[in-house]
Amino acid sequence: MDLLPGPAEDRAVARIRPLVDAHLGMDAWSGRLRTGEPVPATVVAQLTSAACRADGVTEATVVAVVLGRALAPLEVLAAMVARGRAAFAVPHPTAGYTVFGPLDAAVVVWVGDDVAVAAAPLTAHSRDGIDPTTPMAHAVLTDRRTLDPSASARARSLAAGYLAGLARGAQDLAVEYAKTRVQFDRPIGSNQAVKHALADCATRSEAAWATVLYGATASAEARPDRDFWVAAAAGTAADAADANARTAIQVHGGRGYTIECPAHLFLARARLVTQLLGGSPGIRRRLLARAPEA
Amino acid sequence: MELAYSPDDDAFREDLRAWLAEHAPPPPPSAVGPALRARDLAWQRALHEAGYAGISWPREYGGRGLTLTRQMIWYEETARAGISHVNSLFVGVSHAGPTLIACGTDEQKARWLPPILRGEAIWCQGFSEPDAGSDLASLRTTAERDGDDLVVNGVKLWTSYAQIADHQEMLVRTDPDVPKHRGITWLVCDMHQPGIEIRPIRTLVRETHFCEVHYHDVRVPMRNVVGEIDDGWRVARATLAYEHGIANLGQQIRMSRTVERIVEAAQRRDCGEATWARIADARAEVASLRAMTTLMVSRIARQDLPGPEGSLVKLRYGEVSQRIHALGVDVLGVDGLEFVPDDQALVYGYLASLAATIGGGTAEIQRDIVAERLLGLPR
Numbered sequence: 001m002d003l004l005p006g007p008a009e010d011r012a013v014a015r016i017r018p019l020v021d022a023h024l025g026m027d028a029w030s031g032r033l034r035t036g037e038p039v040p041a042t043v044v045a046q047l048t049s050a051a052c053r054a055d056g057v058t059e060a061t062v063v064a065v066v067l068g069r070a071l072a073p074l075e076v077l078a079a080m081v082a083r084g085r086a087a088f089a090v091p092h093p094t095a096g097y098t099v100f101g102p103l104d105a106a107v108v109v110w111v112g113d114d115v116a117v118a119a120a121p122l123t124a125h126s127r128d129g130i131d132p133t134t135p136m137a138h139a140v141l142t143d144r145r146t147l148d149p150s151a152s153a154r155a156r157s158l159a160a161g162y163l164a165g166l167a168r169g170a171q172d173l174a175v176e177y178a179k180t181r182v183q184f185d186r187p188i189g190s191n192q193a194v195k196h197a198l199a200d201c202a203t204r205s206e207a208a209w210a211t212v213l214y215g216a217t218a219s220a221e222a223r224p225d226r227d228f229w230v231a232a233a234a235g236t237a238a239d240a241a242d243a244n245a246r247t248a249i250q251v252h253g254g255r256g257y258t259i260e261c262p263a264h265l266f267l268a269r270a271r272l273v274t275q276l277l278g279g280s281p282g283i284r285r286r287l288l289a290r291a292p293e294a
Numbered sequence: 295m296e297l298a299y300s301p302d303d304d305a306f307r308e309d310l311r312a313w314l315a316e317h318a319p320p321p322p323p324s325a326v327g328p329a330l331r332a333r334d335l336a337w338q339r340a341l342h343e344a345g346y347a348g349i350s351w352p353r354e355y356g357g358r359g360l361t362l363t364r365q366m367i368w369y370e371e372t373a374r375a376g377i378s379h380v381n382s383l384f385v386g387v388s389h390a391g392p393t394l395i396a397c398g399t400d401e402q403k404a405r406w407l408p409p410i411l412r413g414e415a416i417w418c419q420g421f422s423e424p425d426a427g428s429d430l431a432s433l434r435t436t437a438e439r440d441g442d443d444l445v446v447n448g449v450k451l452w453t454s455y456a457q458i459a460d461h462q463e464m465l466v467r468t469d470p471d472v473p474k475h476r477g478i479t480w481l482v483c484d485m486h487q488p489g490i491e492i493r494p495i496r497t498l499v500r501e502t503h504f505c506e507v508h509y510h511d512v513r514v515p516m517r518n519v520v521g522e523i524d525d526g527w528r529v530a531r532a533t534l535a536y537e538h539g540i541a542n543l544g545q546q547i548r549m550s551r552t553v554e555r556i557v558e559a560a561q562r563r564d565c566g567e568a569t570w571a572r573i574a575d576a577r578a579e580v581a582s583l584r585a586m587t588t589l590m591v592s593r594i595a596r597q598d599l600p601g602p603e604g605s606l607v608k609l610r611y612g613e614v615s616q617r618i619h620a621l622g623v624d625v626l627g628v629d630g631l632e633f634v635p636d637d638q639a640l641v642y643g644y645l646a647s648l649a650a651t652i653g654g655g656t657a658e659i660q661r662d663i664v665a666e667r668l669l670g671l672p673r
Contacts, residue, residue: 195661231578285574
């Protein structure tokens with residue numbers, strides 16, 4: 001019994017860490033949000049190629065956490081599921097599907113408890129998303145091939161991991177600001193109201209991280225309650241990502257309401273990835289489908 | 295990363311489970327008195343005779359010297375067997391004992407540790423005072439040197455099971471003229487002596503394990519001082535992390551069982567969608583506690599020492615416990631208004647859960663610890 005990442009997971013993270021540190025810092029995100037420039041295609045390609053080398057569900061999930069923490073483009077996560085360049089999509093009630101990511105690649109489609117891979121859309125209508133850095137479109141998809149249950153569980157574990165990463169990234173952003181922003185002649189982080197909000201962020205991040213590790217390991221060991229644990233990871237991480245992003249905006253005050261502060265990007269990504277998992281109703285349905293082993 | 299236990303751990307679990315099925319103690323009497331003392335000591339004695347006492351304590355003091363993983367298995371299995379954990383053995387086994395292991399002299403360890411495991415002594419804790427709660431270091435109970443003794447005067451509060459205890463781990467002020475964190479001493483007070491007056495306090499769940507204890511010229515020999523004189527704050531901190539994390543390893547099992555009982559109650563009562571959404575969230579929250587506990591044990595196995603992460607588990611545990619029990623009494627509807635004097639009952643659990651964000655350091659203090667020691671925010 002050991003829930004901590006081991007050598008295999010550490011190696012997978014080490015492969016992607018230098019790219020993340022070099023290109024996905026919070027200052028770089030502020031610049032992109034100001035100018036509207038995307039992450040360069042070459043960087044996305046390098047991230048994708050490094051991330052896709054993490055194959056097993058535990059390695060891949062721990063890599064997804066690193067990606068979420070740094071707000072890595074979602075198409076990197078999609079590629080880890082599709083095992084090749086891809087976008088994400090969910091069904092839309094009237095417009096076919098809503099696609100997030102590149103329109104000239106395969107599409108990882110989330111429908112109920114199934115995850116499928118479809119061909120690139122034939123036609124698509126671009127939409128303006130609340131996440132200004134992830135392309136969004138309405139599209140018609142064909143050639144859907146449903147993944148087997150263990151691959152679907154892996155995909156959900158990756159999404160949960162990305163959400164846990166978002167929770168931690170939003171926490172890091174808020175904590176850093178609280179240490180440096182001075183008001184009333186002292187850092188705002190010395191006030192209990194701010195301190196306690198950030199301590200709650202840390203508690204949620206830790207809960208999300210622990211549950212994500214548990215879910216990934218339960219998947220790797222093909223435990224009978226695997227789907228419950230991955231759903232618990234998704235629920236815990238979705239809650240943490242949303243609440244921590246909102247805290248990050250609040251702690252930044254007026255700056256948190258500007259386009260160039262990445263706090264809102266954590267919020268938009270959290271909402272987006274939670275939708276991939278069927279939103280709160282989808283996650284709750286899986287939590288109620290069966291109890292964990294006693 | 296693995297959830298599977300080693301074959302040896304699995305065998306330990308199976309043996310323990312089989313043993314517990316045969317030897318589970320009777321439920322504790324609700325009154326704090328000789329019957330409870332006899333029941334708790336007999337249970338500890340049985341554990342010791344079967345080799346299930348002091349799982350992770352060193353062998354030289356009667357422990358088994360096994361891993362923390364085995365200790366966690368022990369907590370999990372006793373919880374599964376429905377054995378009440380809040381009892382008079384807690385301070386000796388999970389607090390004073392570990393403190394003595396960390397900071398006591400060989401003579402002190404030999405004197406006090408084996409009787410704890412053999413079920414021969416009950417310990418209580420004398421830390422809080424009427425004017426020293428969250429600000430524990432402001433405590434004012436004094437101990438003045440007189441020959442080979444310290445003479446103790448003052449009042450301690452929230453001392454559980456003082457009525458039936460033999461020894462008390464105690465923090466006292468030995469130097470009033472230095473900053474408050476210095477000048478504190480950790481000592482062991484014999485509870486069977488003149489000058490100690492115990493006044494039980496009735497809690498909101500209508501029992502009386504809490505006490506206010508008054509000390510009038512109570513003599514404590516110098517050899518009962520653990521650590522150095524005036525160095526008690528360091529001694530106390532040595533085991534704070536224990537109280538915040540490890541001592542509650544079985545809780546996630548109990549709470550998971552509680553949630554499944556709520557599921558059954560909800561199925562019988564035709565609850566609406568909003569209640570089922572809360573039940574789904576409750577399952578996820580208890581699962582997250584189990585994962586956090588497993589992660590904490592994994593960390594300690596690698597680093598050997600519990601860190602401030604224990605405060606994260608404690609914070610989460612308090613909140614989740616309160617949400618789950620509130621959900622439970624909501625599901626019960628009007629039956630949730632009926633007091634049931636049984637610590638296994640949902641209504642009792644609901645009321646008792648209110649202590650989960652207060653006892654052993656309030657949630658507010660835990661948040662300060664997380665913010666300052668884990669996140670590095672300024673004091």
